[in-house]
Amino acid sequence: MNNYIEPFLVDFEHIVKLIEAARSRAYSKVNVEMIMLHFNVGKIVSDRVSAGSWGDKTVGLLAEFIQNRFPSISGFNRRGLYRMKQFFETYSEPTFLSTVQFQMNVNEDNVVKFVSTLLTQIQWSAHLHILSKTKTSEEKLFYLLKAANEKLSVREVERQLKTAVFERTMLANQIVSTTMTQLPKDLFKEPYIFEFLDLPEPFSENDLETALIKNLHKFILEIGKGFTYMGNQYRLQVGNKDYYTDLLFFHRDLQCLVLFELKISEFEPEFLGKLNFYLEALDRDVKRAHENPSIGVLLCKGKDSEVVEYAMSRNISPAMIADYETKMINKKVLADKFHQLFEMLSLKEENNG
Numbered sequence: 001m002n003n004y005i006e007p008f009l010v011d012f013e014h015i016v017k018l019i020e021a022a023r024s025r026a027y028s029k030v031n032v033e034m035i036m037l038h039f040n041v042g043k044i045v046s047d048r049v050s051a052g053s054w055g056d057k058t059v060g061l062l063a064e065f066i067q068n069r070f071p072s073i074s075g076f077n078r079r080g081l082y083r084m085k086q087f088f089e090t091y092s093e094p095t096f097l098s099t100v101q102f103q104m105n106v107n108e109d110n111v112v113k114f115v116s117t118l119l120t121q122i123q124w125s126a127h128l129h130i131l132s133k134t135k136t137s138e139e140k141l142f143y144l145l146k147a148a149n150e151k152l153s154v155r156e157v158e159r160q161l162k163t164a165v166f167e168r169t170m171l172a173n174q175i176v177s178t179t180m181t182q183l184p185k186d187l188f189k190e191p192y193i194f195e196f197l198d199l200p201e202p203f204s205e206n207d208l209e210t211a212l213i214k215n216l217h218k219f220i221l222e223i224g225k226g227f228t229y230m231g232n233q234y235r236l237q238v239g240n241k242d243y244y245t246d247l248l249f250f251h252r253d254l255q256c257l258v259l260f261e262l263k264i265s266e267f268e269p270e271f272l273g274k275l276n277f278y279l280e281a282l283d284r285d286v287k288r289a290h291e292n293p294s295i296g297v298l299l300c301k302g303k304d305s306e307v308v309e310y311a312m313s314r315n316i317s318p319a320m321i322a323d324y325e326t327k328m329i330n331k332k333v334l335a336d337k338f339h340q341l342f343e344m345l346s347l348k349e350e351n352n353g
Helices: 003-052 057-068 077-092 093-103 110-120 125-135 137-149 154-162 163-174 204-213 215-221 269-285 305-312 331-352
Strands: 229-234 235-238 241-244 247-251 256-262 295-300 320-327
Touching: 003 057, 003 077, 003 110, 003 125, 003 229, 057 077, 057 093, 077 093, 077 125, 077 331, 110 137, 110 229, 110 305, 125 137, 125 154, 137 154, 163 331, 204 215, 204 247, 204 256, 215 229, 235 269, 256 269, 269 295, 269 305, 269 320, 305 320
Parallel strands: 256 295, 295 320
Antiparallel strands: 229 247, 235 241, 247 256
C-alpha cells in the first residue's frame, strides 16, 4: 500500500495541510463568536444588575430560561452568567483600557477594538483562569498577550499562572535594568522553575543538562516560545582547543543565538568570563552576518545580588545571571522578592541622588 501511494504522496500531504488549515480557521471563527457571545451577554447582565432592574433571582431565572430553550448548551448556568458579567466588566473597565493604551501605545479611539481582538484569540477556559488568578490590570494584560502571541493551550496558561511568570518576568526586567547589557524586555525570568525535571538531590551539571534535554518541550515553554533548539554540547573551536557549550538556541523574533549555561552552584564572577568567551566565539564563528549579537544566560543554583551587580557593572556583552528552582515555589514568595528588590534599588537611587 505504501509503495502504491508514494507517487501521490506530495499531493496527498498538500491536501492534508489544506484540511488542517481549514479546520484551524473554522475553530478560530467559532472561538471568536463564542468569546463575543460571552462578552455581550455579560454586558446585558452587568447593565441590568447595575441599574437595579435585575437581582440574583432574575439571573437565576435567566439561566433556567436558557437551559429550557437550549438543553444541550453548557456554561450558561447562574455561575456562568456571573462569570460573563465579570468578563465584560473587567475588560471594559477604564483602568484596564488605560493600561492597554499606555503599554501597547494604542490610540484612544482604537483601544476597545484592540482589546476585543485580543480577547477573541484566547479560549474561554483560559480566560476563566486569568480572571480568577490575577489581580492587577498589568498582570491580566501580560497573560492575555502571552496566551495570544504564543498560542498557549489552556493547560499552558494554567501553568504560567501557577508558576507566577508575571512576577518572575518583572523581577528579571528589574534586574536587567540595573546592568549595562542591552537585553530585550519580557524575555527572561527570575527565577526559572523546572519542577518537571523530578531530579533527585544532589545532581550534577550533566544530570541537569540531560534532564532538560529529555524535557525539551517543557523547557522551551518555560523559557518562552520563539526559541529553536540548536543542540547541547555545541562545539566551538578557538585556536587549537575545542570548547563545548551547554544549551544553544536561536530566537526567531530576536534573530540571534541564545546560549544557556548551567551551573549547580551559586554564581561566581569567573562564570561570567567564560560565558563572555563563548559569546565572542559564537559571534565570530557561528553568527551569520544578518543576525544580531548573541545573548547569554547563566542559570545558577542561587546568587548573591551584590556579587552579581559588581560582576555585571563592567560587562558589555548581552548577558543575564538567573536563579533556577527544581521545585515549585510559592507565588507570594516571588511577589515579595520582587517588591524587596524594587525597594532596595529605589533606596539605592535615592542615596546616589
